[in-house]
Every structure is written in structure tokens, then in C-alpha cells.
Amino acid sequence: MHVVSVSSQKGGVGKTTIALNLGLALARTGQKTLLTEFDAQGSLGLSLGLADRARPGIAEVLTGAEQLENVLQRTRDPNLSVLSVGRVDPTTVAGFEDALTRGQTVSTLLDQAKAQGFDLVLIDCPAGLGKVTTRALENASHVLSPLQAEPLALRSVGQILALVDRVRATKNPKLELLGFVLSMFDRKVAASLDVAETLWTKFPVGVVMDAIIPRDEMFLEASLRGAPVLLMQKKPPPLARRFDQLASDVLDRLAPSQKAPTEDDTPIPLLV
Numbered sequence: 001m002h003v004v005s006v007s008s009q010k011g012g013v014g015k016t017t018i019a020l021n022l023g024l025a026l027a028r029t030g031q032k033t034l035l036t037e038f039d040a041q042g043s044l045g046l047s048l049g050l051a052d053r054a055r056p057g058i059a060e061v062l063t064g065a066e067q068l069e070n071v072l073q074r075t076r077d078p079n080l081s082v083l084s085v086g087r088v089d090p091t092t093v094a095g096f097e098d099a100l101t102r103g104q105t106v107s108t109l110l111d112q113a114k115a116q117g118f119d120l121v122l123i124d125c126p127a128g129l130g131k132v133t134t135r136a137l138e139n140a141s142h143v144l145s146p147l148q149a150e151p152l153a154l155r156s157v158g159q160i161l162a163l164v165d166r167v168r169a170t171k172n173p174k175l176e177l178l179g180f181v182l183s184m185f186d187r188k189v190a191a192s193l194d195v196a197e198t199l200w201t202k203f204p205v206g207v208v209m210d211a212i213i214p215r216d217e218m219f220l221e222a223s224l225r226g227a228p229v230l231l232m233q234k235k236p237p238p239l240a241r242r243f244d245q246l247a248s249d250v251l252d253r254l255a256p257s258q259k260a261p262t263e264d265d266t267p268i269p270l271l272v
């Protein structure tokens with residue numbers, strides 16, 4: 001089972017949006033996917049219209065009050081399940097974070113996910129590289145880091161790479177950087193283009209995911225409606241294709257052999 005932590009040093013860069021839409025895109029390729037939030041704000045649940053704070057979720061699994069299988073929320077896609085934050089009231093955020101970072105709670109949670117037959121777990125981290133994100137990385141196989149297409153974003157790259165190195169050296173030598181994913185890209189804005197150019201030209205090949213997530217009003221509409229962009233219209237909007245591309249790129253990087261060959265992979269006949 002692969003565990004991908006969606007993490008970034010900066011807040012509001014598109015972690016939750018990417019986790020949600022990528023989760024559905026991965027599920028549609030046949031991967032049994034669990035989307036779980038480690039952010040006490042509960043944005044993932046809110047983005048799905050699961051604003052019911054009385055419903056148990058990860059908070060109860062961490063304390064052992066509930067088993068994972070009893071609190072998983074099934075979705076319209078049989079391969080996608082969601083584990084929302086549970087009964088976390090804003091005054092007990094510190095308690096939630098303590099539960100996530102105490103002892104072996106996260107690894108026990110992931111063992112339960114494995115026992116449920118999930119192929120992939122996507123963790124929606126809170127903003128910043130604090131103790132919750134660190135704990136996610138200590139238990140993840142991979143980290144995917146959204147970078148907002150704006151100049152300050154590049155400054156945060158070194159910080160997340162340093163954390164990945166530290167976690168590798170201390171608790172989790174198997175942790176791998178899946179890649180950075182450029183989000184909120186606007187080709188009409190020069191600064192946005194500059195960031196993309198720097199990423200493509202100055203970073204080693206493979207560090208940046210091929211798919212780019214554009215800035216699009218539909219994300220705001222989607223979060224108001226509590227839906228991934230794919231489900232916003234009867235016919236999937238072109239925006240949804242970006243997440244199919246991202247999912248395909250993610251699967252290639254996780255295990256090249258897992259992806260069924262496509263027509264594009266067929267060798268071109270020799271000319272002579």
C-alpha cells in the first residue's frame with residue numbers, strides 16, 4: 001500500500017483541492033483509494049459537504065474509540081473512501097494534533113487501512129511543516145507537494161526538501177519525494193509563468209510533476225457545492241483531465257508496472 005502525504009510549507013496552496021480531485025482521479029483508474037485528513041480544520045470534509053461535526057472520523061480512530069471500517073465514508077465511486085476529521089471542536093485542535101503525533105497512532109491507522117484492502121492512502125496535511133506534517137511524512141511512502149504559481153513559492157521548496165531529508169535520516173529512510181505540483185497556474189500572469197519556467201528549467205528532471213493545475217473559478221464553485229470538479233457537470237469539464245494526467249503521472253512514479261499500457265506506450269514501427 002502506498003501512502004502519499006500531500007504537504008506544503010505554505011498555506012492555501014491547493015493541498016486539499018489537489019488531494020480531493022486527485023483522489024477521485026486515482027480511484028477511477030481502479031486504485032482502491034482512501035482520502036484522509038490530518039487537518040483539524042476539516043477542510044476536506046467541508047469540501048465534500050460532510051460538515052457534520054457530530055459524525056465520528058479519524059479523531060475517534062486515533063483514540064481507539066472507533067474502528068476504521070465503521071467510520072469510513074463511502075462515495076459514489078466504489079474505489080474511493082473518505083476519512084474525515086471526526087468530532088474535533090475548534091477548542092480541542094491541540095488534542096487532535098496530540099492524538100495524531102502520540103505513540104504509534106498513525107501507523108496503527110495505516111495498518112487498519114491496509115487490512116481494509118486499500119491500495120493507496122492520500123493524506124491531506126495541514127499547512128506548514130510542523131509536528132502533524134512531520135508525523136505524516138514519518139509514516140508515508142511518498143510526499144507530493146503543491147506549489148502555488150507565485151514567486152514566494154520557490155522559497156518554500158528548500159524547507160520541504162530539508163524536512164524530507166531529516167525524516168529520511170531519522171525515522172523513515174523509505175520516504176520518497178513524489179514531486180512538486182504546480183497549482184493555481186495562470187498563463188496570463190507573468191509572475192506565474194516565471195515560476196513555471198524556473199521549475200522546469202532549474203530543477204532536476206522529474207522533480208516537478210508533468211501535470212499543471214490552472215487557476216480556475218470552477219474550484220471555488222466546486223468547494224461551495226461540496227464536489228470534486230469532475231462531478232461538477234454531466235460531461236467532465238476539461239479541468240478534470242488535469243487530474244487524470246496527474247493521477248497517471250503519480251501511478252507511473254509509484255510503480256511503473258502498475259499502470260496498464262496505453263496506446264501511447266506502443267512502440268512506433270521502425271521507419272526502415
Ligand SMILES: Nc1ncnc2c1ncn2[C@@H]1O[C@H](COP(=O)(O)OP(=O)(O)OP(=O)(O)O)[C@@H](O)[C@H]1O
Pocket residue numbers: 010011012013014015016017018039043125126127128183184185213214215216217219220223
Ligand atoms: N487551481 C485553483 N484555482 C482557483 N482556486 C483554487 C485552486 N486551488 C484551490 N483553490 C481555492 O483556493 C483556496 C485554498 O485551496 P485549498 O484549501 O485547496 O488549499 P490548502 O493548501 O489545502 O489550504 P490550507 O493550507 O489552509 O489547508 C480554496 O478556496 C480553493 O477553492
Ligand SMILES: [Mg+2]
Pocket residue numbers: 015016017039043124125126127
Ligand atoms: Mg487544506
